Amino acid sequence: MDIKRLNSGVCIDNFRAAGVREGKYGVAVIVNDKICETAGVFTKNNIKAAPALLSMKNIKNGFQAIVVNSGNANTCTVKGMENARMMCEIAGRELEIDSRNVGVASTGIIGRELDMLRIEKLIKRAVQNLSKKGSKNAAEAIMTTDTRIKEISLEYNGIKIGGICKGSGMIAPDLATMLCFLTTNADFGRDILQRELKNAVDNSFNMLIIDNDMSTNDTVILMSDRNKKCSLEDFRYILNYVCTEFARMMATDGEGVTKFLEIEIRNAKTERDAREGARAIASSLLVKTAIHGENPNWGRIIAALGSKIKFDFEKTDLIFESEKKRAFAVKNGRVMRLDSVREILKNNKIKIIVDIKAGEYKGKVFGCDLSQEYIRINSEYN
Amino acid sequence: MDIKRLNSGVCIDNFRAAGVREGKYGVAVIVNDKICETAGVFTKNNIKAAPALLSMKNIKNGFQAIVVNSGNANTCTVKGMENARMMCEIAGRELEIDSRNVGVASTGIIGRELDMLRIEKLIKRAVQNLSKKGSKNAAEAIMTTDTRIKEISLEYNGIKIGGICKGSGMIAPDLATMLCFLTTNADFGRDILQRELKNAVDNSFNMLIIDNDMSTNDTVILMSDRNKKCSLEDFRYILNYVCTEFARMMATDGEGVTKFLEIEIRNAKTERDAREGARAIASSLLVKTAIHGENPNWGRIIAALGSKIKFDFEKTDLIFESEKKRAFAVKNGRVMRLDSVREILKNNKIKIIVDIKAGEYKGKVFGCDLSQEYIRINSEYN
Numbered sequence: 001m002d003i004k005r006l007n008s009g010v011c012i013d014n015f016r017a018a019g020v021r022e023g024k025y026g027v028a029v030i031v032n033d034k035i036c037e038t039a040g041v042f043t044k045n046n047i048k049a050a051p052a053l054l055s056m057k058n059i060k061n062g063f064q065a066i067v068v069n070s071g072n073a074n075t076c077t078v079k080g081m082e083n084a085r086m087m088c089e090i091a092g093r094e095l096e097i098d099s100r101n102v103g104v105a106s107t108g109i110i111g112r113e114l115d116m117l118r119i120e121k122l123i124k125r126a127v128q129n130l131s132k133k134g135s136k137n138a139a140e141a142i143m144t145t146d147t148r149i150k151e152i153s154l155e156y157n158g159i160k161i162g163g164i165c166k167g168s169g170m171i172a173p174d175l176a177t178m179l180c181f182l183t184t185n186a187d188f189g190r191d192i193l194q195r196e197l198k199n200a201v202d203n204s205f206n207m208l209i210i211d212n213d214m215s216t217n218d219t220v221i222l223m224s225d226r227n228k229k230c231s232l233e234d235f236r237y238i239l240n241y242v243c244t245e246f247a248r249m250m251a252t253d254g255e256g257v258t259k260f261l262e263i264e265i266r267n268a269k270t271e272r273d274a275r276e277g278a279r280a281i282a283s284s285l286l287v288k289t290a291i292h293g294e295n296p297n298w299g300r301i302i303a304a305l306g307s308k309i310k311f312d313f314e315k316t317d318l319i320f321e322s323e324k325k326r327a328f329a330v331k332n333g334r335v336m337r338l339d340s341v342r343e344i345l346k347n348n349k350i351k352i353i354v355d356i357k358a359g360e361y362k363g364k365v366f367g368c369d370l371s372q373e374y375i376r377i378n379s380e381y382n
Numbered sequence: 383m384d385i386k387r388l389n390s391g392v393c394i395d396n397f398r399a400a401g402v403r404e405g406k407y408g409v410a411v412i413v414n415d416k417i418c419e420t421a422g423v424f425t426k427n428n429i430k431a432a433p434a435l436l437s438m439k440n441i442k443n444g445f446q447a448i449v450v451n452s453g454n455a456n457t458c459t460v461k462g463m464e465n466a467r468m469m470c471e472i473a474g475r476e477l478e479i480d481s482r483n484v485g486v487a488s489t490g491i492i493g494r495e496l497d498m499l500r501i502e503k504l505i506k507r508a509v510q511n512l513s514k515k516g517s518k519n520a521a522e523a524i525m526t527t528d529t530r531i532k533e534i535s536l537e538y539n540g541i542k543i544g545g546i547c548k549g550s551g552m553i554a555p556d557l558a559t560m561l562c563f564l565t566t567n568a569d570f571g572r573d574i575l576q577r578e579l580k581n582a583v584d585n586s587f588n589m590l591i592i593d594n595d596m597s598t599n600d601t602v603i604l605m606s607d608r609n610k611k612c613s614l615e616d617f618r619y620i621l622n623y624v625c626t627e628f629a630r631m632m633a634t635d636g637e638g639v640t641k642f643l644e645i646e647i648r649n650a651k652t653e654r655d656a657r658e659g660a661r662a663i664a665s666s667l668l669v670k671t672a673i674h675g676e677n678p679n680w681g682r683i684i685a686a687l688g689s690k691i692k693f694d695f696e697k698t699d700l701i702f703e704s705e706k707k708r709a710f711a712v713k714n715g716r717v718m719r720l721d722s723v724r725e726i727l728k729n730n731k732i733k734i735i736v737d738i739k740a741g742e743y744k745g746k747v748f749g750c751d752l753s754q755e756y757i758r759i760n761s762e763y764n
Contacts, residue, residue, distance in 0.1 A: 047688030048697055076684060076695055076715070108680030111717045216685050285667075285752075286760060294763025299492030302458060303598050304431030313429055313458055333458070335493045370667075371761075372754035377670060379675025379753075 003241065006153040006261065007176035009135025012160040013227055015183045018129035019141030020122050024108075025071035025115075026141035027122035028164070029091060030181055031130060034061040035101050036223035039118065039193035041201045043218035047310055050080030051104040052219055054088065058100050062190070063223055064179055066103040067091040067123060070142050070166070074106040074114050075216045083114045085379075090120050093129040105219045107166065107177035108145055139164035142179055143375075150249045156238040159230045160185045165246045168253040177217040178205060180246055185227040186235045196236055197222045199371075204243035207275070207365040208251055209282035251366045256374030259291055259348050261367040266355040273309045274363025280308035281352065292369035294345040296338040298329040311356040318354050322347035385623065388535035391517025393541040395609055397565045399516035400508040401523030406490075407497075408523035409504035411473060412563055413512060417444040417483050418605035421575035423583045425600035431455055432462030433486040434601055436470065444572070445485040445605055448563055449473040449508075451501055451725075452524050452548070454490040455559065455652045457598045469482065469635050472502050476509040487601045489526055489548065489559035521546035527759075532631045539622040541612045542560035542567045544560045547628045550635040559599040560587060562628055567609040568617045578618055586625035589657070589747040590633055591664035633748045638756030641673055643749040647687075648737040655691045656745025662690035664749035674751035676727040678702075678720040680711040683734065693738040699727055700736050704729040 092099030169179035268274035284304035327340035474481030549560035650656035666686035709722030
């Protein structure tokens with residue numbers, strides 16, 4: 001069975017959504033007719049935003065709605081928790097549901113108190129606008145430095161998953177947040193949803209390397225209205241598919257990004273080696289700038305890998321791939337002619353494979369180049 | 383007693399040096415009349431250059447001379463070890479000493495075989511030029527992307543330490559290497575020299591964050607001709623002083639660097655927290671670009687710190703210092719007016735102090751900003 005693209009965004013089944021915006025400040029609301037089975041993955045940063053802390057606490061009740069604001073992260077503020085709670089209360093009151101069943105998330109500048117009068121006004125307007133067609137507006141309302149709306153909805157063997165997401169390759173400062181809200185009809189309990197979401201996030205968002213900075217607000221929430229009995233394998237497949245597509249969208253978004261990278265370590269001795277090795281390459285400024293300059297500087301890749309894991313260069317293959325071409329830069333530790341690699345580097349989607357022939361584990365990360373534009377944007381941002 | 387500046391560079395006491403260059407390729411030689419007590423700290427990269435491996439092996443014999451080439455790293459090559467050994471043999475033959483008492487180091491492009499004919503010619507020329515005044519030429523011969531010669535010699539309570547060093551804030555690609563060669567008269571055995579050198583490197587070079595990339599060739603060697611009985615405390619003090627000064631020189635060198643940073647975590651619960659916390663801030667691209675843009679974006683500093691260690695923001699002070707000014711951005715978790723911080727950020731030497739009031743450990747790192755020039759240089763480099 002093939003994957004079918006739907007047009008509903010986050011509004012699959014009985015989910016409705018709305019988004020409103022006033023200058024830099026936006027509010028999105030997503031709601032269902034009933035309390036959903038809910039899973040969530042939150043930032044591992046030791047400094048956590050108040051809304052993230054509150055959602056972490058309330059998620060066990062299951063969410064019927066989510067309220068999100070952009071423009072202010074509600075982090076490192078004095079009234080943070082009070083205001084996060086108030087956002088849930090306002091949304092609960094307007095939606096006529098229990099505020100303990102409302103998830104909350106924020107993204108924007110750190111260290112400024114929320115303007116609750118503005119927030120209240122925007123939440124009210126959003127609730128009035130709720131509809132089956134509101135997903136796009138909701139996706140737009142949570143954008144900060146994103147240059148593109150990020151929205152998906154798919155159907156696979158009767159399983160529907162919808163989602164909206166924000167976060168960009170440029171990932172700006174106090175707006176560094178990644179937010180993702182997913183809806184599904186797949187009939188699984190909280191524990192299974194949580195486990196599957198955690199795994200999908202580990203393989204997608206957690207393998208996305210933009211600039212190594214971890215936000216205080218990162219939040220991924222998955223709500224299920226349990227309308228569809230389905231196989232776990234199918235659900236796992238489609239959930240991973242959606243998360244990976246969102247991760248790709250984030251990596252390629254942002255004015256500072258000119259090249260999208262997929263970096264894969266093959267045949268590592270341990271899973272940790274495979275993942276850490278791929279991350280080391282994707283994080284290296286020297287690798288990122290070389291790729292930006294279309295410079296076949298394979299030595300930087302080997303040095304970055306060697307800084308994190310043990311491997312035998314004598315056995316190593318280093319392969320570059322574009323959609324149409326594939327070339328070895330290094331084969332069994334011998335350097336090849338680099339003309340084809342140079343050609344491949346002219347593409348804007350590049351895959352780098354390092355086969356270290358030490359075991360059977362594979363690790364893959366998504367990344368991007370590092371451009372002068374990135375520096376300009378992040379130096380000037382206020 | 384004060385520290386006295388000498389003019390001898392690496393040529394204190396009976397040390398002599400020379401450096402010669404032919405275009406991109408340089409060779410430096412440092413030699414003493416006798417075999418020295420020798421300590422060394424080498425790259426932790428799992429891929430180690432052949433010369434680093436050979437020096438690691440031979441250092442137990444003590445070195446009487448060191449031979450260094452720039453322009454080619456002799457890493458990831460087929461004849462790497464053979465050629466590194468040959469460099470020691472040529473130097474040994476020309477100097478009429480045992481090649482097992484010759485240390486060797488290389489810096490430059492990865493993955494190309496050394497041109498041994500050129501190397502032999504340069505080593506011969508260098509040996510012919512050896513003199514008490516050769517330190518500056520030696521320092522010049524080991525430069526790659528460095529824009530300035532790095533050379534120190536000091537005397538403190540009769541202890542002399544001389545040194546030359548290469549490595550730059552810009553730290554380029556396959557030339558990412560940090561090399562440092564130190565000479566002293568301090569009369570200590572190998573074990574003490576090794577322990578003291580290791581500690582001094584941990585507090586200086588290892589706390590220097592340029593771009594997080596670790597070279598395959600990094601080498602620090604300390605040779606002592608044991609001419610001066612002295613106190614361990616004095617030696618420790620002056621050795622740390624020299625290494626820290628070299629680290630500062632490296633951080634401020636390089637066309638891409640406009641601001642030198644000192645980042646200090648105060649009152650951390652553990653030493654690890656203090657050091658890892660400081661490293662996290664210095665490594666953050668968002669922090670580095672904010673500083674470059676003179677942008678008082680304290681949220682990025684807090685988020686970077688929170689990504690690595692636990693601390694209580696409510697208790698935290700965040701202080702910015704220039705040579706003449708000092709200002710709080712955050713005091714006990716409250717955000718201050720940022721006008722003075724903005725002023726401080728206009729300087730090219732900036733200290734950032736985060737006092738987390740959780741214990742009594744302190745950690746300090748040296749770093750620099752991240753500029754568009756860095757990207758340009760590292761994208762274009764070939």
